[in-house]
Amino acid sequence: MTRKPRRRTPVAKPAADPRPHHPLSPSNWTKWVKCPGFERRRDDEDEASRARLERGNRAHAMFEAALTGEPVKDTGEDACDLWEQAEWAAGEIARVAPRNLRVEVRLEMPQYFGYADATADGHVWDLKTGYFDDGYRAQLAGYALAIMDAEMRDELTLHLLYSEHQRHEEWTLTYDEAAAIARDVLAARAAAVEKREGLVAGDICGRCALAGTCPALATAAAPAIEAAVELIPAEDRPHVPAGQLTSESVTSDPLAAGRFLFAFKAMEDIAGRAEAFVRAELMDGRPVPGFELQNGASPSYVPAEEVVRWVPSIGLERVVAAYGGMPVASFKKLYAQVFPDKEFPSAITHQGKGYKRLCRVKPRKSKKAKALTA
Structure with a gap:
């Protein structure tokens, strides 16, 4: 997509910089108000997470273009949707007729710095593309405190722009209120890092790098683990003495x-069935406390027909080498379609390296027990 945005009043934009991420940046506060010990997992993000991050970066680039009047170049399949969302967000800002509008503004306090998406006299905006999160209000409080401190203001109007849902949240915060939020968040963070105090188990544990050693998560999980054991039929339950789980x-x-x-392996199956039930309820319009369905971006890929079209230019060997091997069953099926009268050459198959698989041991029934259940 190459599109010239409609003309808007030019706004100030800083020169390009690497925009380093401060360890105490308000962008982290979103998670710290839920658990001050949260550490983002960075080394094992799945493809879906990377796709969401990429989509968010593209949405912010279009948002800046919609505000500054610069051309935007984006060839993604969802580029038109992102542009419409950016136009909506820019329109929400224009609605308040802001003075001295700036984008990607670096905001500093002695303890931290961060980047707000847009600021103007008496206002600060932040663009969000995904789900609604109360933690975002703490993030904006951190930005607002830096602005009020620098400009000697007593209060500021804060805005959250959920572009995908076209939802605009607006509220006013005083200097004292913002300072109290910042003080509480940073103090809790320091206690969590230095003393492992104040940790809270919740919905973000699965994305935390410290989940494997978190005492709060182990404490919260213990009752669920014991409950999962009780849900397992007695004949399938191993005789393992109960004990404190930490x-x-x-x-x-x-x-x-x-x-x-x-119990954890059993609970995975139970949780899967519970999730399927909750999803079905929400799809049918019935509310489930604590959950809602929200749109998400699926991973991008190159269609098979496009791969075939590019094979002559790239080279078959390179394409196949990049793709990797094929399951024997799939290759056998393909071979049989092309050579129906020939026997499959089993010598071309390769056996992967073996591994030790961890399996549950089911309790064996005695002969007397078998006779009673026969």
Whole structure:
């Protein structure tokens, strides 16, 4: 997509810079108000997470273009949708007739710095493309405090622009209110880092790099683990003595580790069925406390017909090498379609390296028990 935005009043934009991320940036506060010990997992993000991040970056680039009047170049399939969302967000800003509008503004306090998407006299805006999160209000409080401190203001109007849902949240915050939020967030963060105090188990644990050693998560999980054990039929339940489950015991005590892992594997199946039920309820319009359905971007890919079209230019060997091997069953099926009268050459198959698979041991019934259930 190459499109010239409709003309708007030019706004100030800083020169390009690497925009380093400060460890205490308000962008982190979104998670810290839920758990001050949260550490984002960075080394194992899946493709869906990377796709969401890429989409968010593209949305912000279009948002800047819609405000500054610069041309925007984007060839993504959803470029038109993102542009319409950016135009809506820019229109919401124009609605308040802001003075001295600026984009991507670096805001500093002695303890931290961060970047606001847009600011003007008495206002600060932040663009969000995905789900609604109360933690975003803490993030804007951090930005607002820096603005009020620098401009000697007593209050500021804050705006959250959820572009995908075209939802605009607006509220006013005083200097004292913003300072209290910042003080509480940063103090809780310091206690969590230095003393591991104030940790809270919740919906962000699965994205935390410290989940495997978090005492709050282990404490919160213990009742659920015990409940999962009780949900398993007695004949399939191993005779593992109950004991206190902690993050230390499940990696040092074989009895605790066995009970925890057995119940956790069972709970995965139970959670999967519960999630399917909740999803179906929401799809049918019935509310489920604590959950809602929101749109998400699927991973991008190159269609098979496009791959075929580019094979002559790239080279078949390079394409196949990049794709990797094929499952034997799939290759056999393809071979049979092309050579129906020939026997499959089994010598071309390759056996992967073996591995040890961890399996549950089901309790064996005695002969007497078998006779009673026959």
